[in-house]
Every structure is written in structure tokens, then in C-alpha cells.
Amino acid sequence: xxxxxxxxxxxxxxxxxxxxxxxxxxxxxxxxxxxxxxxxxxxxxxxxxxxxxxxxxxxxxxxxxxxxxxxxxxxxxxxxxxxxxxxxxxxxxxxxxxxxxxxxxxxxxxxxxxxxxxxxxxxxxxxxxxxxxxxxxxxxx
Amino acid sequence: xxxxxxxxxxxxxxxxxxxxxxxxxxxxxxxxxxxxxxxxxxxxxxxxxxxxxxxxxxxxxxxxxxxxxxxxxxxxxxxxxxxxxxxxxxxxxxxxxxxxxxxxxxxxxxxxxxxxxxxxxxxxxxxxxxxxxxxxxxxxx
Amino acid sequence: xxxxxxxxxxxxxxxxxxxxxxxxxxxxxxxxxxxxxxxxxxxxxxxxxxxxxxxxxxxxxxxxxxxxxxxxxxxxxxxxxxxxxxxxxxxxxxxxxxxxxxxxxxxxxxxxxxxxxxxxxxxxxxxxxxxxxxxxxxxxx
Amino acid sequence: xxxxxxxxxxxxxxxxxxxxxxxxxxxxxxxxxxxxxxxxxxxxxxxxxxxxxxxxxxxxxxxxxxxxxxxxxxxxxxxxxxxxxxxxxxxxxxxxxxxxxxxxxxxxxxxxxxxxxxxxxxxxxxxxxxxxxxxxxxxxx
Numbered sequence: 419x420x421x422x423x424x425x426x427x428x429x430x431x432x433x434x435x436x437x438x439x440x441x442x443x444x445x446x447x448x449x450x451x452x453x454x455x456x457x458x459x460x461x462x463x464x465x466x467x468x469x470x471x472x473x474x475x476x477x478x479x480x481x482x483x484x485x486x487x488x489x490x491x492x493x494x495x496x497x498x499x500x501x502x503x504x505x506x507x508x509x510x511x512x513x514x515x516x517x518x519x520x521x522x523x524x525x526x527x528x529x530x531x532x533x534x535x536x537x538x539x540x541x542x543x544x545x546x547x548x549x550x551x552x553x554x555x556x557x558x559x
Numbered sequence: 560x561x562x563x564x565x566x567x568x569x570x571x572x573x574x575x576x577x578x579x580x581x582x583x584x585x586x587x588x589x590x591x592x593x594x595x596x597x598x599x600x601x602x603x604x605x606x607x608x609x610x611x612x613x614x615x616x617x618x619x620x621x622x623x624x625x626x627x628x629x630x631x632x633x634x635x636x637x638x639x640x641x642x643x644x645x646x647x648x649x650x651x652x653x654x655x656x657x658x659x660x661x662x663x664x665x666x667x668x669x670x671x672x673x674x675x676x677x678x679x680x681x682x683x684x685x686x687x688x689x690x691x692x693x694x695x696x697x698x699x700x
Numbered sequence: 701x702x703x704x705x706x707x708x709x710x711x712x713x714x715x716x717x718x719x720x721x722x723x724x725x726x727x728x729x730x731x732x733x734x735x736x737x738x739x740x741x742x743x744x745x746x747x748x749x750x751x752x753x754x755x756x757x758x759x760x761x762x763x764x765x766x767x768x769x770x771x772x773x774x775x776x777x778x779x780x781x782x783x784x785x786x787x788x789x790x791x792x793x794x795x796x797x798x799x800x801x802x803x804x805x806x807x808x809x810x811x812x813x814x815x816x817x818x819x820x821x822x823x824x825x826x827x828x829x830x831x832x833x834x835x836x837x838x839x840x841x
Numbered sequence: 842x843x844x845x846x847x848x849x850x851x852x853x854x855x856x857x858x859x860x861x862x863x864x865x866x867x868x869x870x871x872x873x874x875x876x877x878x879x880x881x882x883x884x885x886x887x888x889x890x891x892x893x894x895x896x897x898x899x900x901x902x903x904x905x906x907x908x909x910x911x912x913x914x915x916x917x918x919x920x921x922x923x924x925x926x927x928x929x930x931x932x933x934x935x936x937x938x939x940x941x942x943x944x945x946x947x948x949x950x951x952x953x954x955x956x957x958x959x960x961x962x963x964x965x966x967x968x969x970x971x972x973x974x975x976x977x978x979x980x981x982x
Contacts, residue, residue, distance in 0.1 A: 439614035442605040464583040469698070473580035474642050475620025482616050501615050502812060503832055505646040505787050505928030507955050507971055509948040524969065525932040529811060530784060530834065532930050546947065548930055548971060550785055550832065552812065557610070643953060644973055646787030646928050648814050648830055650807040665828065666791040670952060671925060671975065673789050687806065689789055689830060691926055691973065693953065721896035724887040746865040751980070755862035756924050757905050761898025783897050787928040839892070 419453040419526055422494040429495075430455055430487045437483065445480050445519075447487065453523035455487030460516055472512035472539065480519050481506065481535035481547040488521035489531040489551040498557035499531070504549035512539035529553055560594035560667055563635040570636075571596055571628045578624065586621050588628065594664035596628030601657055613653035613680065621660050622647065622676035622688040629662035630672040630692040639698035640672070645690035653680035670694055701735040701808055704776040711777075712737055712769045719765065727762050729769070735805035737769030742798055754794035754821065762801050763788065763817035763829040770803035771813040771833040780839035781813070786831035794821035811835055842876040842949055845917040852918075853878055853910045860906065868903050870910065876946035878910030883939055895935035895962065903942050904929065904958035904970040911944035912954040912974040921980035922954070927972035935962035952976055 423429060430450045434440045434457070443465070449456040457480060459465070465476045482501055489499040521535035535547045564570060571591045575581045575598070584606070590597040598621060600606070606617045623642055630640040662676035676688045705711060712732045716722045716739070725747070731738040739762060741747070747758045764783055771781045803817035817829045846852060853873045857863045857880070866888070872879040880903060882888070888899045905924055912922040944958035958970045 433609065436609040437614065438605045438607045438609075439616060443616075464579045466579045468574065468577040468579075473578065473620065473624075475580060475584075475616065475623050478619055478623070479614065479616025482619070483614075501649055503646065503648040503785065503787075503814075505644065505785075505971065507644040507947075507973070508642055509955060524930070525966075532785075532932060543948075546971070548928065548969070550930070644926065644928075644955075646830065646926075648806070648832070650814060665789070666825075673791060673926075684807075687830070689787065689828070691789070715891065718891040719896065720887050720889045720891075721898060725898075746861050748861045750856065750859040750861075755860065755902065755906075757862060757866075757898065757902025760901055760905070761896065764898050764901070765896075783931055785928065785930040787926065789926040790924055 419492055419523060421452050421491055426491045430490050433487055433490055440483055443476065443479060445483065450491060452491050453488060453526065455484050455491065455521045457484045457519045458516060461514065470513065472517065474508055477512060477517060477537045477545045478506050478547065480517060481537050481545065482549060484519040484521040485533040485535040485547065485549040486551060488523050488533050492523065492526050493553055496556060498554045499551045500554050502550045502552050504547050506545055506547040508545045510542055510544050512544040514539040560633055560664060562593050562632055567632045571631050574628055574631055581624055584617065584620060586624065591632060593632050594629060594667065596625050596632065596662045598625045598660045599657060602655065611654065613658065615649050618653060618658060618678045618686045619647050619688065621658060622678050622686065623690060625660040625662040626674040626676040626688065626690040627692060629664050629674050633664065633667050634694055637697060639695045640692040641695050643691045643693050645688050647686055647688040649686045651683055651685050653685040655680040701774055701805060703734050703773055708773045712772050715769055715772055722765055725758065725761060727765065732773060734773050735770060735808065737766050737773065737803045739766045739801045740798060743796065752795065754799065756790050759794060759799060759819045759827045760788050760829065762799060763819050763827065764831060766801040766803040767815040767817040767829065767831040768833060770805050770815050774805060774808050774813065775835055778838060780836045781833045782836050784832045784834050786829050788827055788829040790827045792824055792826050794826040796821040842915055842946060844875050844914055849914045853913050856910055856913055863906055866899065866902060868906065873914060875914050876911060876949065878907050878914065878944045880907045880942045881939060884937065893936065895940065897931050900935060900940060900960045900968045901929050901970065903940060904960050904968065905972060907942040907944040908956040908958040908970065908972040909974060911946050911956050915946065915949050916976055919979060921977045922974045923977050925973045925975050927970050929968055929970040931968045933965055933967050935967040937962040
């Protein structure tokens with residue numbers, strides 16, 4: 419998988435920095451490589467369910483945007499990525515201090531890219547998503 | 560679809576009130592009926608994508624919890640609901656002042672309940688989710 | 701939803717007639733309208749699970765192709781449709797003489813179309829699918 | 842992942858042998874290990890799409906049943922597995938002589954098990970499924 423944009427690392431960092439909902443949640447980029455994006459999130463009480471576990475919506479939003487970051491490593495400078503759908507399975511309850519998400523492009527494409535994203539709480543795999551990203555021309559983010 | 564718990568309306572209201580992430584997002588219960596839950600969310604800048612549209616993660620988190628509310632109308636007093644998976648399709652960009660989510664039980668069950676949730680921005684259907692909820696005994700929320 | 705191809709009814713009939721796997725299963729077109737396709741399948745022992753119920757794979761293949769038929773009612777003469785993904789929930793066991801599938805376009809598009817397909821056994825809704833169809837130029841079927 | 846049934850290999854072979862739709866398609870068990878099932882299918886004209894590629898419904902039915910086989914390696918003698926839902930992404934067109942499917946349990950459970958299944962045509966990964974299997978007591982297949 420070869421990035422079309424040599425500045426793909428900066429671009430993915432910017433994709434998170436300019437997104438209010440990611441800043442609001444507190445999701446931070448940890449690593450970027452061709453077809454790969456990793457993020458972390460320091461958990462706070464507001465991220466939780468009524469039972470003290472991380473809300474599924476927090477893990478899913480993080481996984482979705484990190485999947486977009488992984489797809490975003492491969493697109494051209496004038497292209498953007500847009501989630502068209504995803505399926506997510508919640509495998510285990512998430513309780514801890516921090517989430518880590520690792521998203522990897524499963525199938526790159528010129529119009530559609532399929533990405534998998536795993537969310538870990540500590541060493542535990544808590545959820546796994548498969549997402550379809552549309553590659554949109556003329557919309558750089 | 561007949562609720563096992565006569566206090567099901569109060570219970571669904573409480574399900575949102577006690578969940579920090581729903582309070583943090585600003586999701587509010589608008590209507591509750593057997594097998595049905597409706598919620599609204601007044602949009603703020605922090606809910607947005609980099610392009611000014613509502614972040615998919617906001618719509619998905621709202622739909623997921625509202626689906627849980629719909630499933631929660633049918634369970635017994637000592638039972639809780641837990642999302643095991645969902646699939647969501649993002650149909651149109653969401654731009655506006657408010658989201659409305661309507662979740663309806665498609666198939667009630669004693670161990671698994673399948674729920675559909677539609678999210679509207681104004682009159683526009685922006686996303687649709689199908690979720691599986693596990694019915695868990697001894698965990699009332 | 702307005703068909704671009706005035707011969708859309710013939711085209712959907714042909715889409716089933718020329719597909720060996722649909723003929724092999726025995727899926728037959730019952731009705732076609734803009735954005736809608738209905739099919740039926742007379743059940744035979746070879747369509748079953750070990751327990752006498754219809755195999756999920758039969759219902760899913762029927763729903764997938766019928767969803768393609770619904771999307772196919774809206775495309776131009778030189779365009780084809782291709783399933784990129786679907787999610788399907790199996791709601792109830794299917795036992796009976798015949799399956800009926802009704803697929804409806806949820807969101808038409810120029811590059812992607814989202815379709816819902818419901819499968820009934822008698823009066824019972826046994827499964828529901830949401831599928832993404834890519835619209836491919838220069839590939840009429 | 843430890844099988845509860847020491848005869849799990851025989852059991853998975855039987856799960857395919859007694860299922861009319863799997864015999865009808867021609868799906869054959871190639872390997873069985875705890876949490877893992879592999880199958881193959883020699884392609885025939887009846888398995889195809891109108892364009893000569895393998896019909897998505899063939900790959901999905903094979904993946905679904907092979908996922909059931911993987912879950913079936915872990916259950917007790919008096920338990921059966923039942924697909925409640927799956928999501929499948931079709932990554933590349935499948936053209937060739939043979940499909941191979943490899944299913945692996947992602948998260949074993951006492952009531953629900955999540956399984957991933959990959960389908961290859963030659964060396965090419967053509968589709969990937971994530972399925973939820975319900976563990977049903979008193980229904981050995």
C-alpha cells in the first residue's frame with residue numbers, strides 16, 4: 419500500500435486536530451503508517467456507561483475516525499474519506515484507564531476502501547469494526 | 560409487544576439519566592412506548608466533523624443508546640440490555656440544529672432482541688442502524 | 701425514485717434469468733417497480749439446514765440478489781450493480797413451503813445505493829438485510 | 842480455547858454431512874482445530890454470477906456455515922450453534938477453480954460466540970465475514 423500523498427502523516431494528524439468531536443472526546447493520534455492509524459483515549463467519567471464500563475458509542479466513534487485515518491493515509495492530496503457504513507461487534511466489557519485503537523486497511527480502492535479497526539482496553543480486545551470508506555474527490559478532509 | 564415491567568417508561572428515562580456519556584452528549588428522551596424509544600439532541604459545534612456536518616460517531620452513539628431504550632421497554636425489572644453488535648449505514652450528510660432518533664424493536668426475545676434505529680436531521684433520514692441487544696439477568700440497567 | 705432506463709422491468713427479469721446461481725436455487729421474480737423488487741422461492745429439501753429449517757445461506761443469497769434487482773431498477777442502461785457489503789439479521793426460524801423476498805431502495809445514489817431486503821416464510825418475517833450496492837459503469841449487469 | 846466435547850472433529854464433519862444445502866453446494870471440510878474450521882468448494886458453472894464471477898451468495902453461505910463449524914468445535918455435546926446475524930464485505934471479484942474458507946473464533950462465549958471467516962479464491966482474499974453464533978442447549982447441531 420503506497421500513499422499518493424507524501425505528506426500523509428501530517429494529513430492524518432490534521433484530520434484529528436480539525437475535528438471538533440474527536441477533540442471533544444479526547445482521541446489522540448499515536449502512530450501513522452501507510453494503511454495504518456493508531457489512536458489512544460485517556461478515559462474520563464463522562465465516557466462511561468451507567469455501569470462504569472466504557473460506553474459502546476465512545477469505542478465506536480474512536481474506531482470509526484481511526485479507520486478514516488487509516489484510509490486517509492492512502493488518498494491523494496485533493497481527496498477525502500467519508501464513512502458509508504460500518505459493522506461493529508462488542509466482544510468484552512471495557513474497564514480501565516485508556517483505550518487504544520489500531521485501524522488497518524483491509525482492501526484499498528479508488529472509490530471504496532475497507533478498513534478494520536480493533537479497540538483495546540489494556541491488553542483486552544474489547545471491540546472490532548469493519549468499515550467502508552468512500553474516497554471523495556475535491557474534499558481534502 | 561407487552562412490557563414485563565409496568566414502570567417501563569420511568570425505567571427508560573432513568574437509563575439515559577444515569578449514563579454519563581448520554582448526558583455529556585446531550586441526548587434527551589422524547590417519547591417511550593412498548594418496543595419504541597425516541598430521543599433528541601440539540602447540536603453544538605463539538606458534535607461536528609471537520610466539514611461542519613454531524614460526526615457519524617454522534618449519530619451512532621445516539622442510535623445505539625436509543626435502541627437500548629427501545630429494548631429496555633420490554634424487559635423485566637431485574638433485567639438489563641447490552642449491545643452485542645450493530646451495523647449502521649450513513650445515508651446522507653447531517654447538517655442542522657437537531658437530531659431525532661426513533662428506535663423500534665424488530666424482534667423481541669428472551670435472550671436477544673433486534674432493534675432498528677433511524678436518525679433524522681430535520682426531515683432527512685441521515686442514518687439507519689440495526690442492533691442486537693443481549694438481555695442480561697441480574698443487571699437492571 | 702425515477703428509473704433512468706425505461707426498460708427497467710425487463711432488465712431486472714433478465715438479471716435473474718442470466719444468473720446461474722439464482723436459476724440453480726430456483727429464485728423467481730414476482731414483481732418489479734421503481735426501487736422495488738420481489739422474488740419467491742419454492743422450498744425443496746436441498747435448501748434446508750440439518751434441522752429441517754431453511755439454511756440461512758439460501759435466505760441471504762435470495763435477499764442479496766433481490767436487493768441487487770431493486771437497485772437495478774434505477775440505473776442507466778450501461779450501468780450494473782455490484783454488492784459491496786451487507787449485514788443480515790436472522791430473526792426467526794424459517795419452516796414452510798415458500799420464501800418471499802421484498803427489497804426496497806432506502807437511499808438511491810450515483811455511485812452507491814443502499815437497499816433493505818426482508819425475507820418472509822409464509823407471513824413470518826424471518827430475516828432482514830441492509831446492503832450496499834456499487835453502481836458500475838460499462839457493466840450492464 | 843478448549844473444546845468441551847472431545848469428539849469435536851467428528852462433530853464438525855457431521856455438521857456439514859447432515860446439512861442438505863452444504864452437500865448441494867459441494868462444500869467440503871478441509872481442516873478442524875479448536876476454534877477453527879476450514880472448508881473448500883470446487884467451483885462449477887451453477888455457482889456463478891451472470892458475469893462469470895462467483896456469486897456472493899455462494900461465498901457467504903460457505904462462510905456462514907464454516908463459521909458455524911468453528912463455533913461448533915467449542916460447544917458441549919448437547920449444544921448446537923445458530924447464526925443470529927453476520928456482516929460480510931466483498932473485497933474482490935472471485936474467479937477461479939476453487940474457494941477456500943477459513944473461520945476462526947474471535948470471542949468464545951457461553952451464550953454468544955463471535956467468529957470471523959475469510960474466503961479465498963486461489964491466493965486472493967475475496968470476502969470477509971464477522972458472524973454472531975448463539976449457543977443453543979438441547980439442540981446438538
